Amino acid sequence: MRIGIGYDVHALVEKRQLILGGVRIPYSQGLQGHSDADVLTHAAMDALLGACALGDIGKHFPDDDEKYRDISSMELLKEVMGLIGQKGLTIGNIDCIIIAQKPKLAPYIEDMRANLALAMKTDIANVSVKATTTEGLGFEGRGEGIGAQAVVLLLPVF
Ligand SMILES: Nc1ccn([C@@H]2O[C@H](COP(=O)(O)O)[C@@H](O)[C@H]2O)c(=O)n1
Numbered sequence: 001m002r003i004g005i006g007y008d009v010h011a012l013v014e015k016r017q018l019i020l021g022g023v024r025i026p027y028s029q030g031l032q033g034h035s036d037a038d039v040l041t042h043a044a045m046d047a048l049l050g051a052c053a054l055g056d057i058g059k060h061f062p063d064d065d066e067k068y069r070d071i072s073s074m075e076l077l078k079e080v081m082g083l084i085g086q087k088g089l090t091i092g093n094i095d096c097i098i099i100a101q102k103p104k105l106a107p108y109i110e111d112m113r114a115n116l117a118l119a120m121k122t123d124i125a126n127v128s129v130k131a132t133t134t135e136g137l138g139f140e141g142r143g144e145g146i147g148a149q150a151v152v153l154l155l156p157v158f
């Protein structure tokens with residue numbers, strides 16, 4: 001078995017959509033990035049790549065490549081899963097946390113889990129997504145950005 005950790009942060013800005021775990025969340029701001037800036041899916045991908053010692057998402061999907069401009073991070077996740085499969089590995093479980101002062105994410109968590117599970121070809125029971133504020137502290141607490149962390153366990157395909 002292999003374990004991996006992922007962490008990512010994107011800035012909150014005007015005139016961008018807020019997409020987390022492939023879910024479009026109604027909010028006055030969205031995340032800035034070259035792709036759709038889905039910070040949760042980015043943390044999940046970095047955990048998956050890390051578990052296989054395959055580098056990080058910047059290595060696989062460079063942010064100076066026009067091919068990836070505004071791309072759905074769920075599409076990138078599917079590509080990462082192809083690499084995991086080539087290594088003879090599959091998802092054991094993944095646990096993720098989104099660090100965001102606003103908006104309230106609880107209503108969208110189940111849809112995020114479902115999207116991630118579908119892209120990762122695993123049962124939703126293997127996918128945990130949680131959210132926390134920082135009680136107003138730090139850059140997330142000031143509403144300057146949103147962070148996400150993920151830890152994944154990969155198991156051999158039998
Ligand atoms: N953006 C967020 C942040 C948190 N939640 C939910 O609220 C609970 C309490 O948050 P604390 O930071 O005070 O621990 C948390 O456990 C989440 O369920 C949320 O929905 N959206």
Ligand SMILES: C[C@@]1(CO)OP(=O)(O)OP(=O)(O)OC[C@H]1O
Pocket residue numbers: 008032033034035036037038042057058059061062063064068069
């Ligand atoms: C996903 C990629 C590629 O479009 O761009 P961003 O959306 O800017 O995300 P980031 O986490 O900064 O780095 C990975 C990138 O190369």
